[in-house]
Amino acid sequence: MADEKAEGGLVFHPMDQFIVKPLFGDGAVAWYTPTNVTFWLALSVLAVVLILVVLPRGRAVVPTRGQSIAELAYGFIYKMVEDVAGKDGVKYFPYIMTLFMFIVCANFLGLLPGAFTTTSHIAVTAVMGFGVFFAVTILGFVLHGISFLKLFWISAAPLPLRPILALIEIISYFVRPVSHSIRLAGNMMAGHAVIKVFAAFAAVTLISPLSIGAITAIYALEVLVAFIQAYVFTILTCVYLRDALHPHH
Amino acid sequence: MATETDTHGAVSACVDSHGGAVGMPQLCGDWMGNQVFWLVITLVVIYFILSRVALPRIASVLAERQGTITNDIAAAEELKQKAEEAEAAYNKALADARAEASKIVAEAKAEIQADLDAATQKADAEIAAKAAESAKAIAAIQASAMESIEAVAKDTTGEIVGVLGGKADAKAITAAVTAEMKG
Amino acid sequence: MEEAIVTGLAYAGAGLACTGMGGAAVGVGHVVGNYLAGALRNPSAAAGQTATMFIGIAFAEALGIFSFLVALLLMFAV
Numbered sequence: 004m005a006d007e008k009a010e011g012g013l014v015f016h017p018m019d020q021f022i023v024k025p026l027f028g029d030g031a032v033a034w035y036t037p038t039n040v041t042f043w044l045a046l047s048v049l050a051v052v053l054i055l056v057v058l059p060r061g062r063a064v065v066p067t068r069g070q071s072i073a074e075l076a077y078g079f080i081y082k083m084v085e086d087v088a089g090k091d092g093v094k095y096f097p098y099i100m101t102l103f104m105f106i107v108c109a110n111f112l113g114l115l116p117g118a119f120t121t122t123s124h125i126a127v128t129a130v131m132g133f134g135v136f137f138a139v140t141i142l143g144f145v146l147h148g149i150s151f152l153k154l155f156w157i158s159a160a161p162l163p164l165r166p167i168l169a170l171i172e173i174i175s176y177f178v179r180p181v182s183h184s185i186r187l188a189g190n191m192m193a194g195h196a197v198i199k200v201f202a203a204f205a206a207v208t209l210i211s212p213l214s215i216g217a218i219t220a221i222y223a224l225e226v227l228v229a230f231i232q233a234y235v236f237t238i239l240t241c242v243y244l245r246d247a248l249h250p251h252h
Numbered sequence: 253m254a255t256e257t258d259t260h261g262a263v264s265a266c267v268d269s270h271g272g273a274v275g276m277p278q279l280c281g282d283w284m285g286n287q288v289f290w291l292v293i294t295l296v297v298i299y300f301i302l303s304r305v306a307l308p309r310i311a312s313v314l315a316e317r318q319g320t321i322t323n324d325i326a327a328a329e330e331l332k333q334k335a336e337e338a339e340a341a342y343n344k345a346l347a348d349a350r351a352e353a354s355k356i357v358a359e360a361k362a363e364i365q366a367d368l369d370a371a372t373q374k375a376d377a378e379i380a381a382k383a384a385e386s387a388k389a390i391a392a393i394q395a396s397a398m399e400s401i402e403a404v405a406k407d408t409t410g411e412i413v414g415v416l417g418g419k420a421d422a423k424a425i426t427a428a429v430t431a432e433m434k435g
Numbered sequence: 436m437e438e439a440i441v442t443g444l445a446y447a448g449a450g451l452a453c454t455g456m457g458g459a460a461v462g463v464g465h466v467v468g469n470y471l472a473g474a475l476r477n478p479s480a481a482a483g484q485t486a487t488m489f490i491g492i493a494f495a496e497a498l499g500i501f502s503f504l505v506a507l508l509l510m511f512a513v
Contacts, residue, residue, distance in 0.1 A: 019277075021278060022271075023286065023287065032282060032286050040283075040287050048298055056305055059306075059309065077311075097299065097303040101298050124287055126284040126291075127288075127291050185503070189500055238493070239490070
């Protein structure tokens with residue numbers, strides 16, 4: 004797909020932007036090699052530090068603009084955790100805030116031209132998705148013991164239906180981390196690949212204005228998607244956390 | 253992109269000799285360990301920065317703001333209460349002053365009334381005394397006039413009787429005049 | 436020859452799997468449309484249900500993601 008040459012001289016390399024390269028030299032990529040992944044992950048750490056540590060350093064009672072950004076982000080996620088996961092979910096707020104801030108910063112950094120989008124990699128999102136899945140499942144068993152399994156046994160349903168529903172619930176429970184992680188990676192990857200495809204069309208003079216307009220439009224959509232996917236990832240984490248905290252619905 | 257790897261050939265099963273991607277880079281197993289390793293480090297670093305520095309600081313600022321707002325609202329409430337108290341005191345002072353004023357007015361009125369009553373009484377008494385005196389004087393004048401009339405009548409009667417040729421008996425004339433006068 | 440047929444069929448299957456994304460699009464549109472209809476009837480209750488809408492979108496979209504996943508697996512893993 005990536006190195007197929009289309010007819011008419013068009014060259015599509017939509018997937019090349021996702022290649023992992025060592026930062027220094029051209030060696031093989033071992034697990035410890037500093038790569039472009041490392042670089043952009045470090046940049047997202049810096050972005051998080053900038054937003055949540057440097058901007059609100061004034062600690063003013065009447066916030067400055069930068070301080071408001073940090074406080075809005077804090078209030079937004081805090082309220083989400085409180086509303087969706089419940090009052091007792093608040094003590095897991097730092098973990099959820101970590102996920103949200105990382106995903107938001109990585110998504111927006113990935114939109115910079117020439118950037119490497121760390122969240123477009125299934126390996127990256129799968130670590131977070133499965134991390135949330137295992138954390139929530141273990142938390143459920145630790146808090147409720149074996150009665151956590153009642154999550155799958157819907158007592159509101161008629162008795163003959165319950166085994167079928169339990170099967171469906173169990174399947175959907177184990178599918179959660181897959182959809183949770185692939186949703187984010189897929190959205191990011193698809194958006195960036197589409198931009199690259201339109202960019203390849205810009206080489207043809209006749210349709211290049213259309214192509215550039217389309218790139219602009221898709222880019223605007225991607226800005227929206229970058230935030231919405233971070234929001235959706237976070238709110239789903241809160242929903243899964245609520246299931247672990249209150250499995251009896 | 254990444255054409256500089258041309259001369260080195262493929263360094264990974266996922267990159268072809270031109271540096272282009274083979275298949276999906278996302279599914280390349282050679283790179284996953286690297287990504288996972290650095291991602292875990294990133295998340296741990298972000299978590300520690302957030303939980304140790306950023307979140308407590310923002311929370312304290314928000315709490316401080318909440319406290320300030322609460323204090324300000326309490327202070328405003330207090331000031332409002334003070335203002336209400338002041339208004340009540342003012343209204344009370346006003347009512348007191350009104351009452352005082354009306355009391356003074358009533359007192360003055362009563363005093364004037366008393367003076368007036370006394371003066372009227374005195375004047376009445378004086379008038380009555382004058383009237384009595386006048387009545388006495390009138391009575392005296394009347395009496396003296398009556399006496400004069402009697403005397404004149406006796407004289408006149410004596411003269412008339414004398415002119416008519418009768419012998420005027422003084423006693424008879426007096427009795428006749430007195431009888432006439434009483435009739 | 437046989438390998439080429441398998442590859443071709445796998446690509447065809449990947450293309451067919453992408454039709455599942457249309458279903459996800461219909462689902463997401465249905466969720467948002469109904470949310471909007473409800474929000475216009477009772478705007479005061481709308482703000483509280485935005486999060487629910489996003490959760491619904493996410494669940495509807497999950498099935499589109501599965502079709503995408505099937506397409507990817509056919510293209511690169513078969």
